[in-house]
Amino acid sequence: MAELSLQHIDKIYDNNVQAVFDFNIDVKDGELIVLVGPSGCGKSTTLRMVAGLEDISNGKLFLDGRDITQTPAKDRDMAMVFQNYALYGHMTIYENMAFSLTLRKEDPNVIHKKVLAAAEILGLTSQLNKKPSQLSGGQRQRVAMGRSIVRNPKVFLFDEPLSNLDAKLRGATRREILLLHKRLSATMLYVTHDQTEALTLADRIVCMSMGHVQQIGTPLELYDSPNNLFVAGFIGLPPMNFFDVTFEDGKLKGKGFEVSLSDEEKYTLSDYNRQEITLGVRPEDIVEGGTLHVKVFSNENLGMNTLVHGHMGANGENRISAKLRGWTDYKNGDEAMVSFKRKHFFDKQTTNSIRKGER
Amino acid sequence: MKRKLEISELIFKVISYTLLTVFALGCLYPFLYAISASISGRHAVEYGEIVLFPKDVQFDAFSQMFGDNMFWNAYSNTLFLTFYGTLWALGVAILGAYALSKKRLLFRKFFNFYLVFTMWFAAGIVPQYLNYLATKDVFNSMGITDDKWLVVIAMGMAAMNIILLRNAFENVPGEIEEAAIVDGASEFQVLQKVFIPMSKSTIATVALFFAISRWNGYFWARQMISNQNEHPLQVFIRLRLEQYTDPEAMAGWNYSYASDSVIYALIVCSIVPILIIYPFIQKYFAKGVNVGGVKE
The missing domain is CATH 3.40.50.300 (P-loop containing nucleotide triphosphate hydrolases)
Structure with missing residues (x-):
């Protein structure tokens, strides 16, 4: 003992x-x-x-x-x-x-x-x-x-x-x-x-x-x-993707992209209306299919998964890494359509995680 | 394929090897000469006919020397001084060096400087003499009359050797010391079971330095040991040398060997033990005791 x-x-x-x-x-x-x-x-x-x-x-x-x-x-x-x-x-x-x-x-x-x-x-x-x-x-x-x-x-x-x-x-x-x-x-x-x-x-x-x-x-x-x-x-490999976004009209608006939110997520962010926050998305929480455009510059096949690196947004302002299921074969310059399965929100000032009802 | 030597490399090698060979022969020659002279006949020695090899071989000079009780007495005194002198000096050096190797030692920088200072500005024989007198006072008050102990104890400090050992201790990786502490070792056990075995090669070297200096020690033994029965070999050789080179004392010399041969025989006998010790110590000179202990 x-x-x-x-x-x-x-x-x-x-x-x-x-x-x-x-x-x-x-x-x-x-x-x-x-x-x-x-x-x-x-x-x-x-x-x-x-x-x-x-x-x-x-x-x-x-x-x-x-x-x-x-x-x-x-x-x-x-x-x-x-x-x-x-x-x-x-x-x-x-x-x-x-x-x-x-x-x-x-x-x-x-x-x-x-x-x-x-x-x-x-x-x-x-x-x-x-x-x-x-x-x-x-x-x-x-x-x-x-x-x-x-x-x-x-x-x-x-x-x-x-x-x-x-x-x-x-x-x-x-x-x-x-x-x-x-x-x-x-x-x-x-x-x-x-x-x-x-x-x-x-x-x-x-x-x-x-x-x-x-x-x-x-x-x-x-x-x-x-x-x-x-x-x-720090935890998670490849590391989590971070984007500067503003919570507005029930959506997250980033540089050249928009992400819609579930009711639960809106409730979580209810105290942050029209404020800038940090959106975090794990590469493994990014899936193919959706409305977000990613311009691919690297496609690394790992067997069960493929690590895809690219730029997101109208002018490619946001660097993004995605761990996609299965074997994909994007070439440099190809466009992939993705969506975020799960999101994390962080206060811009304190860097603390934003949780339901917490501020 | 073997690389061909460049001409400059070849010249450098030839010169280095030649110089080293000449130096080695220069070191070896006096010893070979002493052996030859100690076993050559009287005429050959007295008329300088010995160059390298002995002439009219005889062993009477050795017989005379071995028959001299004073010789054996001096020999045993030298063994005493060498054994206890080395042991004491090594003990002092190890404890001093261990303490000085520790960063946590209070005033460490000052102590290290103090030690090195005595090497830069050696003050001659006066401080050493005062040290002897002070030690003698302590001995007298303790009732110790044997002057041999005086030479053993008062010669216990050697700055250079302490620095050598300190450097060796500093090279023992800190993690190994910490591992021993976490394993439950006391400070003394860390020294005894980790630092000393891991610095074996340096300790062997330092021990050899101490042993040779004690074995060949002449000056302080001559100055401090008043009783002739306690004189070591080197002092005994010196006394015999004075006696055998005095023409008046040698006027009646009438043996088949020269008086010089006895001196040479003494010199040969005084060198042999050190020659025997060398090969035994040499194995510790090999480095690498700590190989594999920590990842480098």
Whole structure:
């Protein structure tokens, strides 16, 4: 059982640069939380504060109700997997995995059993006598995970563990981490800048930007109802299309195009009459057939879908990307007729999402 | 296909190899000469007939030397000074270098500057002498009368070697230190189980520097060790040299070997242990202890 609670946590460096602002979250036992955001958003700093590798400037950190804000890293009973593996190059794989238990002077027989069990889970049994330099990148990262598993820690921390692996290996290792999480039912904090990892792994995602938490929610919540323009643009690949539009006469009028709205959408925008807002449309919410003209300049067939890029509007003022179903074969300069299946609306000033009755 | 060397490259290579060969032979020659002279007959040595190879081979000079109790005594003193001196200096250097390699050390810049300053402006023998006197006072108050310990302890500081080790420690990736801390290692365990093994090659090099300087140490041993029974090999050689090159003392020399041969035999014996140590240490010189530990 391990419940983690971060309360009003700030990180201010000695040079007065603030990296994290008022971070709050209660992590439930066995939950996998993914911190996601672009480089420099404060996600790794937050993880390092939880690990005890960085001091917490303000706020409190609780583990199972116990205040561990000032507890040294070595006494927090957390294990961490680093981006660049951080294996002990002078030790064998066995010694690497047994290191933390050896430090605690556990019975060698128990250590042996635990190392073998972890190696078995991760498929490293035949590699135990090798040195890290003799292993591939994926195997090394598995050793780093094995080093965490043997300890049976209260919390697992992952700092961009897949960043150094190639695309194929990344997918495989991601599935291994997911299986590991299911198997151990452990509380995990996982940092990544890759939204695919965030969406596939997380029970809940914390999306961050410039040190501020933008939204905390399940992957579906972040994808389906993003809190603001940043989350909407960050989550989803290809990213959401944004258009400057004005809500007028029950329609959205953009540069050289008009979009009609459903009654529900009109109700949502009822407070924004004759005002400029941002319209967001996911590429996968664009379908063929409709009244919007798109002049295509690129047609990328992906198998099940086709990614079509073009310009929309009378004079092609709006850049648009659409993920169309099936195999289309538009040539450069062809015109496609499309419509928007689902729309997101954002306040132009606050960049926050406009929801029913909210302003 | 092998690339043909350009003429300028060829000239450069020929000159470099020639110079290096001459330099290597220049280093080797005195040693070969000492061996030849130590096992040559009296006439050949005294009349300068030895160029490279020995003449009228005999081993009596070695026999005389091995039969001298003072020699064995000096040898054991040298071993003592080398062993404990290296151990102590290495311990001081490792702890100092580890602290100086940490960015979180308070006044780190000042301490590093302070260390390097002593290398730029070496103040000669006076501070070292004062250091000996101060250490001697402490020893006297503790009742330690063995002057060998004085040389061991007061020689414990070597700025250059601390800088070498500090650089090696700084090269250990920060994530590995953090991994060890998260794994539950204390500061001392991080040093002992991560930094020291990962800097093995530099530590071996520094240990060799310390060992050679302690083994060949003459000046301070001569100045500070008053009891003749505690003199190391180098001081003993010097005393014998003074004695054997004194014409009056040597007036009655009437052996089949020259007195110089005994000196050469002593020199050969003093060099051999260091020659033996080299190959053992050399394997640590190979780099790459940390290969594969972190993604570079």
